[in-house]
Amino acid sequence: MKELAILFVGGGIETLPGIRLAKSFGLHVLVSDRRPDAPCMVEADAALIANTYDVDESIAVAKRYHREVRPINGVMCMATDVPLTVASIAAELGLPGISVDSARLVSDKLLMKDHLVAAGLPVPWYAAVRSLGELRQIVSDRGYPLVLKPVDSRGARGVLRLLEGIDLDWAFFTSKSFSPTERVMVEEFLGGPQISTESIAVQGEVFTLGFSDRNYEFLDRYAPNIIENGGDLPSVLLAADQKSICDTLHDAARSFAIVNGVVKGDMVLSDGKPFIIEVALRPSGGYFCSHQIPLNTGVDLVAKAIRLALGQPIDPIELRPRCNRAVCQRYFFPEPGWVDAIYVPNWISQDSDIALFELRVSPGDVVPKPISHPARAGVVIATGKDRADAKERAERAIRETVITTSSDSISSSSISLTAN
Numbered sequence: 001m002k003e004l005a006i007l008f009v010g011g012g013i014e015t016l017p018g019i020r021l022a023k024s025f026g027l028h029v030l031v032s033d034r035r036p037d038a039p040c041m042v043e044a045d046a047a048l049i050a051n052t053y054d055v056d057e058s059i060a061v062a063k064r065y066h067r068e069v070r071p072i073n074g075v076m077c078m079a080t081d082v083p084l085t086v087a088s089i090a091a092e093l094g095l096p097g098i099s100v101d102s103a104r105l106v107s108d109k110l111l112m113k114d115h116l117v118a119a120g121l122p123v124p125w126y127a128a129v130r131s132l133g134e135l136r137q138i139v140s141d142r143g144y145p146l147v148l149k150p151v152d153s154r155g156a157r158g159v160l161r162l163l164e165g166i167d168l169d170w171a172f173f174t175s176k177s178f179s180p181t182e183r184v185m186v187e188e189f190l191g192g193p194q195i196s197t198e199s200i201a202v203q204g205e206v207f208t209l210g211f212s213d214r215n216y217e218f219l220d221r222y223a224p225n226i227i228e229n230g231g232d233l234p235s236v237l238l239a240a241d242q243k244s245i246c247d248t249l250h251d252a253a254r255s256f257a258i259v260n261g262v263v264k265g266d267m268v269l270s271d272g273k274p275f276i277i278e279v280a281l282r283p284s285g286g287y288f289c290s291h292q293i294p295l296n297t298g299v300d301l302v303a304k305a306i307r308l309a310l311g312q313p314i315d316p317i318e319l320r321p322r323c324n325r326a327v328c329q330r331y332f333f334p335e336p337g338w339v340d341a342i343y344v345p346n347w348i349s350q351d352s353d354i355a356l357f358e359l360r361v362s363p364g365d366v367v368p369k370p371i372s373h374p375a376r377a378g379v380v381i382a383t384g385k386d387r388a389d390a391k392e393r394a395e396r397a398i399r400e401t402v403i404t405t406s407s408d409s410i411s412s413s414s415i416s417l418t419a420n
C-alpha cells in the first residue's frame, strides 16, 4: 500500500488504533479535525484543520491538499459520526465511498426512520415533535414508556426515556438543546435485549462480524438518560434470534444501497422480533471495531475498512470469523466531582487478558454526570475463557481502580454542563 494517502475525518482518541494501523500499512495518513491538538494529530503525517461536521469546510481543505500537496486515495472516519462529510469528500474527489444520499439519510434520525419504514423494515413507532404541546398530546394519546431524542445528535446526548412522572417541559427543552437544528422526535421505548452490530458490505454482500449484548444495568441509575455500560460477546441470544437480527440489518444495508462499506446497527429484540433503533454507515466507536470485534473473531475489521476506503478488493474468506473468544467491555462511572486521586492496581498492566485499560480523567479534572456516552470516565476491555470469566476480569479492573472525587465546591449544574 506504499505511497497511498488516506484521510481520516475526525482525530479523537478512539480513532488512534485506525491511524496506527494505516501507518503500519505504509500509508500516508492525514487527519482532519477542528482541534489542532486532537489526539490523532501527533501521529498523523499531516493535519488538516476543519470542523468535521462542516461538510463544505472539510471538502475545501481536503481538495486543497489533494491538488496542491499530494493526491488523497481514500477517505474514512472511525468512531466519529461524520458519514456525510466522508461521503461528500469521497464524491468530490472521486474516491470510493457510500453515496451522499445514503449518508444524508442516516444523518437525520427522522429521515432514516422514514426511509426504513418505506423499505418495509421494522422500527419502533416514532414521530416528530415540534412543540411541548405536541409532546404532551403524544404522551396522552400513547402513554409511556417513550424515548425523546434529538433528530441529529449522537453519543446518546439528549436521549431521554420518558416514564410516568417525568417533567416533560424539562425533557423537551433538554433534548432539543442537543440538536444543532433544534429538532426532536419521540419513539416508543422498546423493552428487550439491546444489541450492537457491525457489518461489512463487500460487493453488495453483507457480512456481520460484530454482535454484542449491550449492558444497560444502569438504565435506572442514570435515568432519564439512557447510558450503556459496555457489552459482552459472544451473544447469549438464540441462534435463530441472532439470525433474524442479522437478516434485518442486511436488508437495511441493502436499502441504503451499500455496496462496499461498514454498517453499524443499534438493534433491539422486542417480543422476539428485531427492531432497528438506528443504522450508522461507518465504523463504530467504543473500540468495538478496533478491539472487541478482532478479539472476538480474529478478523481485523478496521484493516478491511481501510482497504474498502482505498477501493481495494476483499476476499469474503478474509471475513470469516476465526474464533469466538469471550470479550467484555465495561466503563468507569466515578462519582461526579473534581478528581482528587486515582489508584490503579499493578495486576492490570500485567494481565494479558486486559486488552484495553483507558482512563479519560486525571487528578484535577472534573468528572461530569454521565449524561452521554462520551462523558464516561474510562473503559476496560477484557478477554477470558468464557463470558463470565471476561466479565469478572473487566468488573474487577473497574472495581479495584479507585477514582476519588469530591464535589464540595462544585454545583451539580456546573458538573453536568461540562459534559455537553
Ligand SMILES: Nc1ncnc2c1ncn2[C@@H]1O[C@H](COP(=O)(O)OP(=O)(O)O)[C@@H](O)[C@H]1O
Binding pocket: 124, 147, 149, 153, 154, 155, 156, 157, 159, 187, 188, 189, 190, 191, 194, 226, 266, 268, 277, 278
Ligand atoms: N426506541 C427505543 N427503544 C429502546 N431503546 C432505545 C430507543 N431509542 C434509543 N434507545 C437506546 O438509546 C440509545 C441511544 O439512542 P440512539 O437513537 O441510538 O441515539 P445516538 O445517535 O445518540 O446513539 C440506543 O442505542 C438505545 O440503546
Ligand SMILES: [Mg+2]
Binding pocket: 155, 156, 266, 278
Ligand atoms: Mg446510537
